[in-house]
Amino acid sequence: xxxxxxxxxxxxxxxxxxxxxxxxxxxxxxxxxxxxxxxxxxxxxxxxxxxxxxxxxxxxxxxxxxxxxxxxxxxxxxxxxxxxxxxxxxxxxxxxxxxxxxxxxxxxxxxxxxxxxxxxxxxxxxxxxxxxxxxxxxxxxxxxxxxxxxxxxxxxxxxxxxxxxxxxxxxxxxxxxxxxxxxxxxxxxxxxxxxxxxxxxxxxxxxxxxxxxxxxxxxxxxxxxxxxxxxxxxxxxxxxxxxxxxxxxxxxxxxxxxxxxxxxxxxxxxxxxxxxxxxxxxxxxxxxxxxxxxxxxxxxxxxxxxxxxxxxxxxxxxxxxxxxxxxxxxxxxxxxxxxxxxxxxxxxxxxxxxxx
Amino acid sequence: xxxxxxxxxxxxxxxxxxxxxxxxxxxxxxxxxxxxxxxxxxxxxxxxxxxxxxxxxxxxxxxxxxxxxxxxxxxxxxxxxxxxxxxxxxxxxxxxxxxxxxxxxxxxxxxxxxxxxxxxxxxxxxxxxxxxxxxxxxxxxxxxxxxxxxxxxxxxxxxxxxxxxxxxxxxxxxxxxxxxxxxxxxxxxxxxxxxxxxxxxxxxxxxxxxxxxxxxxxxxxxxxxxxxxxxxxxxxxxxxxxxxxxxxxxxxxxxxxxxxxxxxxxxxxxxxxxxxxxxxxxxxxxxxxxxxxxxxxxxxxxxxxxxxxxxxxxxxxxxxxxxxxxxxxxxxxxxxxxxxxxxxxxxxxxxxxxxxxxxxxxxxxxxxxxxxx
Numbered sequence: 003x004x005x006x007x008x009x010x011x012x013x014x015x016x017x018x019x020x021x022x023x024x025x026x027x028x029x030x031x032x033x034x035x036x037x038x039x040x041x042x043x044x045x046x047x048x049x050x051x052x053x054x055x056x057x058x059x060x061x062x063x064x065x066x067x068x069x070x071x072x073x074x075x076x077x078x079x080x081x082x083x084x085x086x087x088x089x090x091x092x093x094x095x096x097x098x099x100x101x102x103x104x105x106x107x108x109x110x111x112x113x114x115x116x117x118x119x120x121x122x123x124x125x126x127x128x129x130x131x132x133x134x135x136x137x138x139x140x141x142x143x144x145x146x147x148x149x150x151x152x153x154x155x156x157x158x159x160x161x162x163x164x165x166x167x168x169x170x171x172x173x174x175x176x177x178x179x180x181x182x183x184x185x186x187x188x189x190x191x192x193x194x195x196x197x198x199x200x201x202x203x204x205x206x207x208x209x210x211x212x213x214x215x216x217x218x219x220x221x222x223x224x225x226x227x228x229x230x231x232x233x234x235x236x237x238x239x240x241x242x243x244x245x246x247x248x249x250x251x252x253x254x255x256x257x258x259x260x261x262x263x264x265x266x267x268x269x270x271x272x273x274x275x276x277x278x279x280x281x282x283x284x285x286x287x288x289x290x291x292x293x294x295x296x297x298x299x300x301x302x303x304x305x306x307x308x309x310x311x312x313x314x315x316x317x318x319x320x321x322x323x324x325x326x327x328x329x330x331x332x333x334x335x336x337x338x339x340x341x342x343x344x345x346x347x348x349x350x351x352x353x354x355x356x357x358x
Numbered sequence: 359x360x361x362x363x364x365x366x367x368x369x370x371x372x373x374x375x376x377x378x379x380x381x382x383x384x385x386x387x388x389x390x391x392x393x394x395x396x397x398x399x400x401x402x403x404x405x406x407x408x409x410x411x412x413x414x415x416x417x418x419x420x421x422x423x424x425x426x427x428x429x430x431x432x433x434x435x436x437x438x439x440x441x442x443x444x445x446x447x448x449x450x451x452x453x454x455x456x457x458x459x460x461x462x463x464x465x466x467x468x469x470x471x472x473x474x475x476x477x478x479x480x481x482x483x484x485x486x487x488x489x490x491x492x493x494x495x496x497x498x499x500x501x502x503x504x505x506x507x508x509x510x511x512x513x514x515x516x517x518x519x520x521x522x523x524x525x526x527x528x529x530x531x532x533x534x535x536x537x538x539x540x541x542x543x544x545x546x547x548x549x550x551x552x553x554x555x556x557x558x559x560x561x562x563x564x565x566x567x568x569x570x571x572x573x574x575x576x577x578x579x580x581x582x583x584x585x586x587x588x589x590x591x592x593x594x595x596x597x598x599x600x601x602x603x604x605x606x607x608x609x610x611x612x613x614x615x616x617x618x619x620x621x622x623x624x625x626x627x628x629x630x631x632x633x634x635x636x637x638x639x640x641x642x643x644x645x646x647x648x649x650x651x652x653x654x655x656x657x658x659x660x661x662x663x664x665x666x667x668x669x670x671x672x673x674x675x676x677x678x679x680x681x682x683x684x685x686x687x688x689x690x691x692x693x694x695x696x697x698x699x700x701x702x703x704x705x706x707x708x709x710x711x712x713x714x715x716x717x718x719x720x721x722x723x724x725x726x727x728x729x730x731x
Contacts, residue, residue, distance in 0.1 A: 066543035067514075167631075181632045182407075211406035212570065213629045216614035220628060238543065241616030245623060264620045269693035277703045282548035283618055284577035285690060288597060293552055293577070294704055296545035297711070299513045317706035346702050353701035 026098055027054040028199050028232040029078065029117075034092035036073045036082065036256075038303075044090060045303050048073050048256045051092070052330075055232040055249075057199065062235045062243040062264075065253035066279075068300050071236045074253070075202045078234070079119050080109050097199065115145040118193040122205040124185035128177040134161075134188045135173035142195050160191035164221060183214035187221065194225060201226075204236040219245055240283060244268060252276050255300055255311040258330060262337035272339035274316045274346070310341070318343050318350060361432075362532055362564050363395040363418060363451075368427035370413050374637070385637045387413045389588035390427070392663075395532070400558065400565040402579035402596070404572060404611075408636050409585040411568045415534050418566070419451055420444060431532070449479050452525035456537035458517030462509040468495065468520055469505030475527040494523040497560075499553060515546035519553065526557065534566040539574060551578060572615055576600055584608050587636055587644040594669035604671045606649045606679065619690045643674070651679055 036048035048070040055061045063071045076082045077089050080101060094101040096117060101109055121127045129137060138157035142148065148156075154173070161169035164187040177185055186206060193201055203222070207215035223246060226233055237243060243250055243264065250267040252260040252275065260273040271277045281294025298315045301307065307314055313323040322342055330340045343349040368391045376382025388410040395401050403411045416422040418429055420436045429436045431447060439447065452475075455461040462471055473491040476482060482490065492502035498519040509517055518538065525533055538554065539547040551574065558565055569575055575582060575596070582599050584592040584607065592605040603609045610629045631648045634640055640647045646656040655674055663672045673679075692700075 066545060183632055211633065212572070213406065213610060213614045214632070216616070216626070216628050219616065239616070240544070240618040244618045244620045245616040247620070268618065268620050268696070270695045271699060274703065277699050278707075279544055280618065280696070281700055281703055282545045284548075284551065284571075284573040286573050286576050286600060286612075286615065286617070287690065288576045288600060290577060292555075293548040294700070294707060295548045295552060297549075297707075297714070299515055299546060317703060317710040346699055350702060350706070353698060353705055 027056045028097060029234065030054040030093075030095040031074075031078060032093045032095070034074065034077060034094065035090040036070070036077050037088060037090035038086050046090065046256060046306070047087070047303050048077070051251075051253075051258055053251050053258070053261070055200070055234055057232050058226065058230040059248045060226065060233040060235060060246050061249045061251065062237060062247035063251045063253055064237055064240060064243050066238055066300065068255070068303075069253040070256040071253050072204055075119070075204050075234065075236050079113060079117065079202060080106075081119070111145070114141055115196045116198055117200040117202070118196070118198045119202040119204065120186070120189045120193050120206050122208050124182065124189045124209075125177060127189055128185060130177055133174050133176055134180070138188070138192050138195055141192050145196050156195060157191075160195050161188070163194070163225065164188070164191045166191075181214075182210055183217065186210065186218055190218075190222065190225070194229065194231070197229060198231055200232045200234065202234045202236070205238070206235070207242065208237070208239070215242075222246070240280065252279075255306060256303065257311060257327070257340065258338075259312065259341070260337075260339045261330065262334075266334065266337040270334070270337065272333050272337070272344040272346075273312075273341050274318050274343075275312045277346075278317075318346065360397045361394045362397045363432075363566075364430045365394070365414070365418060366392050366428050366430075368392070368414065368417050368429065369425045370410070370417055370422060371425045383637045385635075386588050386639060387636055388417065388424075389639075391585075391588070391590055392427075393583055393590065393593065395564060395566055396581075397531075397564055398562065399580045400567060400578055402567045402569060402575040402582045403585060404569060404575050404582060405585035406570060406611075406633055408587065408633055410588040410636070411570075411585050412536050414585070415453070415536050415566065415568045418534060419448070419453055421453070445479075449475075449528040450530050451532040451534065452528065452530040454518075454521050454525050454533060454535040454538045457541050458514055458521055459541075461521055462517060464509055467506055467508055468500070471509070471520060472505075472523045472527055475524060479528050481528065490527070494527055497526070497557070498523040499549075513546075514542055515549060518542060518546075518550050522550075522553065522557070526561065529561070530563070532564045532566070534568070536568045537570070538567065540569060540571060547574070554578070572612060584611070587634065587639050589644055589672065590663055590670075591645065591672045592670065593663070594666075598669060604666055604669070604676045605645075605673050606651050606676075607645045610648075610650075617690060621691060643672070651675060 031051060031053050034048060034051040035046060037044035037046050039045045051074055053061060063074065065071045078094050082089065089102060135154060135157045138160055139153035142153045142156050158169055158173055161172055166172050166184060166187050207218050210218060219242065235246060247264040250262065250264050251258050252273065254275045260267065260276050267276065271280060278294060278296040282296060284293060296315055301314065307324065309324040309326055310328050313319040328340045328342045330338045333339050333344055368388055370388040372385040372387055373382040374385055391414055403414060405411045413422065417424050420429065431451060436444065469491050472494050473487050476487045476490060491505055495502050495504060500516060500519055509520065539550050542550060557563060567575065567578055579596050582594060582596050583590055584605065586607050592608045599608065603612050613626050614628065629648050634647060642658050643656040643661050646652040649656065661672045661674045663670045
């Protein structure tokens with residue numbers, strides 16, 4: 003297990019989320035940074051990421067390839083490949099305790115029990131040499147002092163709960179005998195077997211066909227409702243976000259550029275990147291002439307611009323955008339955006355076509 | 359409208375496995391598929407994994423030999439052609455592949471990759487080919503001076519542009535794109551979709567787009583073929599298909615798409631079960647194992663593709679099915695704030711683009727969409 007050596011990291015962010023009214027959040031990340039390379043010349047891959055999730059809530063982290071969404075989730079789970087990657091700053095509070103300063107053994111006890119994770123490709127996450135019954139039972143026995151029979155009974159019960167048809171038969175099958183959708187159900191069964199407080203799902207439906215994706219999303223939602231697990235879902239798909247999220251964090255080039263309740267993000271998008279991303283989506287209504295685009299592509303991490311990381315591509319960029327990274331500022335209550343020109347109409351005026 | 363490509367009763371069976379003691383399994387990837395591509399249209403072929411859509415694309419260019427059935431390009435039967443004749447014809451029809459990382463030779467420069475079809479088809483002198491290559495690069499929004507570079511120096515979106523430039527090199531009239539944008543990030547995907555649409559207009563291309571993303575297809579195509587397990591289940595003009603899908607599978611497919619609108623979130627009727635294996639497809643209608651409306655006849659008798667007024671459906675009962683009222687509205691309600699910011703973005707984006715074009719006159723031959731190197 004990779005051990006994190008960051009014992010007393012200074013808390014760098016001035017913009018940590020406020021504790022929710024619902025009480026202590028299950029997960030609270032403050033100013034998390036992930037870096038690679040030598041200590042004297044580190045390349046920052048994730049910078050100053052702060053987020054929190056309360057019990058029973060779903061936070062979606064959305065962004066394109068290389069935005070740092072998966073690195074963030076791996077850092078939270080303590081699964082970063084260290085070295086070369088390392089947590090460079092911040093705190094990760096799980097039920098109030100900092101995971102980064104915890105003994106590796108203690109952290110390993112939490113993982114798979116209180117906090118669990120599912121990945122995009124279920125085939126590579128399952129061991130091809132063991133039956134799925136054995137694999138689910140193993141997760142249970144790793145953390146619970148129970149007999150093999152009881153663990154097997156739990157595995158069977160879990161297969162039932164993720165609605166796998168003929169679970170008694172499936173218990174003794176191997177991963178290769180199942181379809182992609184069924185394997186992802188097995189992964190979910192495994193992840194929920196110990197009744198975790200936090201489930202991290204990294205692109206759980208990306209490898210699946212759309213009709214199977216709909217089944218899995220609905221399953222996850224229903225199970226979450228029953229168990230009150232906090233869900234951190236990583237995705238690139240704004241459709242999936244709209245479907246499951248309570249809160250959303252939009253990431254670009256290693257930073258959170260916008261954060262807020264799901265309705266606010268979709269109905270009142272503030273950051274130019276979020277707006278461009280939504281304009282890039284083809285619509286099912288067929289009402290667009292030409293798609294809006296974001297020019298260029300994400301700069302490589304070692305050549306990140308000094309100011310706002312989106313500024314080289316941003317149609318609204320002004321001189322001030324290129325000098326310093328914009329702070330994540332609260333635009334409306336609970337809705338934050340890292341853009342010095344948000345809300346746009348206050349800075350650039352109304353669109354030309356609009357009658358006052 | 360004339361027909362540029364016609365496929366009749368195309369069938370492709372793959373043998374898989376088998377050996378001394380095992381009988382090989384026959385995978386019926388494509389099973390009796392007929393369709394026509396009209397000159398100048400964009401035709402989409404859509405379906406989930408294993409429906410045979412990619413195989414159809416490859417059969418249409420005879421990159422794979424069909425088990426039976428025929429493909430005619432402007433009336434000429436591809437199967438009866440010898441290699442020379444086929445190579446000549448391939449100038450007219452080209453393919454763009456899904457994965458820009460594995461479909462470009464990493465040891466060749468951009469210039470060689472894009473210029474190779476010209477050389478293969480013996481088009482022009484070496485100098486003319488070089489000129490043409492540079493022109494092609496600028497047409498797809500890359501810089502002509504990049505001709506000396508190698509694919510690994512470019513991002514996914516730029517590589518897909520390279521693949522498109524290569525496909526265009528021989529002045530084809532038909533381009534088949536096999537998931538041409540599905541490996542790309544949303545923002546890059548939009549750039550490439552716009553590029554393909556520009557090129558289609560500019561060079562009067564006929565496009566066949568093979569894809570699984572129904573929103574991309576809605577945006578790009580004029581007509582849609584929906585496939586399920588090696589069969590066509592529905593074909594219709596795009597607007598009609600999305601307004602009222604007739605086949606239960608098409609309905610389920612459209613209902614399953616998560617819409618980027620949290621306000622439209624609702625518990626929906628979902629398809630049960632998995633996609634069956636094409637090695638062992640269900641009897642009768644192949645969709646009957648998952649169809650919410652299946653009856654006894656569906657298990658026994660395979661439905662033929664039949665006329666449904668300007669479109670075709672392969673369902674015994676589509677006329678009597680309950681109206682598609684369970685279907686969701688696909689138009690996304692837009693808040694005033696979002697509409698206004700979208701308009702602002704569009705405005706400033708246009709300004710940004712014309713500024714970039716003014717600053718870099720060298721790149722004006724194509725649309726300078728990706729100015730960064």
